[in-house]
Amino acid sequence: xxxxxxxxxxxxxxxxxxxxxxxxxxxxxxxxxxxxxxxxxxxxxxxxxxxxxxxxxxxxxxxxxxxxxxxxxxxxxxxxxxxxxxxxxxxxxxxxxxxxxxxxxxxxxxxxxxxxxxxxxxxxxxxxxxxxxxxxxxxxxxxxxxxxxxxxxxxxxxxxxxxxxxxxxxxxxxxxxxxxxxxxxxxxxxxxxxxxxxxxxxxxxxxxxxxxxxxxxxxxxxxxxxxxxxxxxxxxxxxxxxxxxxxxxxxxxxxxxxxxxxxxxxxxxxxxxxxxxxxxxxxxx
Amino acid sequence: xxxxxxxxxxxxxxxxxxxxxxxxxxxxxxxxxxxxxxxxxxxxxxxxxxxxxxxxxxxxxxxxxxxxxxxxxxxxxxxxxxxxxxxxxxxxxxxxxxxxxxxxxxxxxxxxxxxxxxxxxxxxxxxxxxxxxxxxxxxxxxxxxxxxxxxxxxxxxxxxxxxxxxxxxxxxxxxxxxxxxxxxxxxxxxxxxxxxxxxxxxxxxxxxxxxxxxxxxxxxxxxxxxxxxxxxxxxxxxxxxxxxxxxxxxxxxxxxxxxxxxxxxxxxxxxxxxxxxxxxxxxxx
Numbered sequence: 212x213x214x215x216x217x218x219x220x221x222x223x224x225x226x227x228x229x230x231x232x233x234x235x236x237x238x239x240x241x242x243x244x245x246x247x248x249x250x251x252x253x254x255x256x257x258x259x260x261x262x263x264x265x266x267x268x269x270x271x272x273x274x275x276x277x278x279x280x281x282x283x284x285x286x287x288x289x290x291x292x293x294x295x296x297x298x299x300x301x302x303x304x305x306x307x308x309x310x311x312x313x314x315x316x317x318x319x320x321x322x323x324x325x326x327x328x329x330x331x332x333x334x335x336x337x338x339x340x341x342x343x344x345x346x347x348x349x350x351x352x353x354x355x356x357x358x359x360x361x362x363x364x365x366x367x368x369x370x371x372x373x374x375x376x377x378x379x380x381x382x383x384x385x386x387x388x389x390x391x392x393x394x395x396x397x398x399x400x401x402x403x404x405x406x407x408x409x410x411x412x413x414x415x416x417x418x419x420x421x422x423x424x425x426x427x428x429x430x431x432x433x434x435x436x437x438x439x440x441x442x443x444x445x446x447x448x449x450x451x452x453x454x455x456x457x458x459x460x461x462x463x464x465x466x467x468x469x470x471x472x473x474x475x476x477x478x479x480x481x482x483x484x485x486x487x488x489x490x491x492x493x494x495x496x
Numbered sequence: 497x498x499x500x501x502x503x504x505x506x507x508x509x510x511x512x513x514x515x516x517x518x519x520x521x522x523x524x525x526x527x528x529x530x531x532x533x534x535x536x537x538x539x540x541x542x543x544x545x546x547x548x549x550x551x552x553x554x555x556x557x558x559x560x561x562x563x564x565x566x567x568x569x570x571x572x573x574x575x576x577x578x579x580x581x582x583x584x585x586x587x588x589x590x591x592x593x594x595x596x597x598x599x600x601x602x603x604x605x606x607x608x609x610x611x612x613x614x615x616x617x618x619x620x621x622x623x624x625x626x627x628x629x630x631x632x633x634x635x636x637x638x639x640x641x642x643x644x645x646x647x648x649x650x651x652x653x654x655x656x657x658x659x660x661x662x663x664x665x666x667x668x669x670x671x672x673x674x675x676x677x678x679x680x681x682x683x684x685x686x687x688x689x690x691x692x693x694x695x696x697x698x699x700x701x702x703x704x705x706x707x708x709x710x711x712x713x714x715x716x717x718x719x720x721x722x723x724x725x726x727x728x729x730x731x732x733x734x735x736x737x738x739x740x741x742x743x744x745x746x747x748x749x750x751x752x753x754x755x756x757x758x759x760x761x762x763x764x765x766x767x768x769x770x771x772x773x774x775x776x777x778x779x780x781x
Contacts, residue, residue: 268710268759269710269759271556271558273575273599275576290558290560291594298558300585300597309575312585314556314598314711321735321736326735327733327734327735328735329667329700329733329734330733330735331667331730332732332733382614382616425553425554425581425601426554426599426601426713428556428711428757430740430757430759432733432735432736432738433735446614446616448612448615448717449615450611450613450615450717450752451606451610451717451718455715455755467733470733470740472713472757474554474601474715476580
């Protein structure tokens, strides 16, 4: 099983052109995870910009269509290189089909250890990692291969959707996240972390809903320290078939290192409790 | 004084090419407001996409450099037109200098009157509009022309930065917003509303800080009803010279119609209380 570095590797083929191979393990069902696609695009963008702006600070992606696993081409155009920031346009194509369009501002991130000047976002409270429930994506009715490569241990208070067929009603998922291959998190990992938890709509009883991302923006604020990430995903508003969710990611020192916002379509299953619903998670341990 | 429609008008000159004129009134100091630039880009995008997708649903912009007032060229490329959404790339140039790059997903918005299925964002509590303080941008030390074309009445609890030289410490601005020309709000107005209040950093005592936007994403959720908008801007995290802020916009029926997120650089003034600080606002009325 390829680790994160291999799964997000890019190979420069010409000025502004890269090839990558979408690994089917980084998928929900058969659709590559949106944060995973963003990590690949950002790896190419950072390479194109060069060492003066080595990390992403703000990444926005609009999703046009879901690519299948397999080879993709990345087209990267550096729009501006300034003193403290560089902006890049990055597009992902699968067999000439335009699948993702992203804008990436690169810069230099501080080490997470530096204390914030001010925070309006208290750290999420979680039970100890070992007391949380590791999600398994092995149910053949709706496999989630991503859960094999990203270890997600949810607060037991959030797993009602899987264990009891109903949510807490808070519209929140929270838990500990690690790369399953043991790789320590880096700024690109945070792009995946900001989009890897089960849809927070599950916690509102919208079991089996399919929540394809329309837009995802992630602000990366610091290089994460080694160790597990704390991740909290919250529903903000559901109306007229669209939902927006906010995701905060803290590193093992308790620093808020990334925040993601996404707007997604909300497609409800035909049956009240579809296979995707209860199959999305089977608590392992 | 040109109203919102005139100030954001675009003229198609060729396939994917538009001209517009940046009106100096829609500025903070001499810099055009980021939401105003987004509204112009989005007007061109919506025109290019055509009537099947008449409104913006998700708009992300990365700011490369601030254009001066005057003529600009917009280059618009439709990336995909689907059944329920279309995606557009839109770029703003001032005399061949690339100033803003945006991605715009268009679709059809519901009327605001439809109740949300679920909301995790309680409506902001405000004193009545007439009990709030209209901001004036007339101080010659740091003029804010925007405050003449956008009427902003802040909750008196948030104006300490202007009246007492200090903030409440909550990192929040909230108030009533209207277009000063009497035009009722539309989806493009919401892009301005999501970026028009004074920096919420002022409420933390960071008076006179200059907060240039690096990235701004706005989700537009519904067509706003006529009447004043309630707007709340909150600081989420300040660390290492960058700040992210979250802005919610409700229409006069109490519907949450737009949410903006921005990452900005935070540049502190040399003097503890610069001209920009106390001059940013002089309460009128």
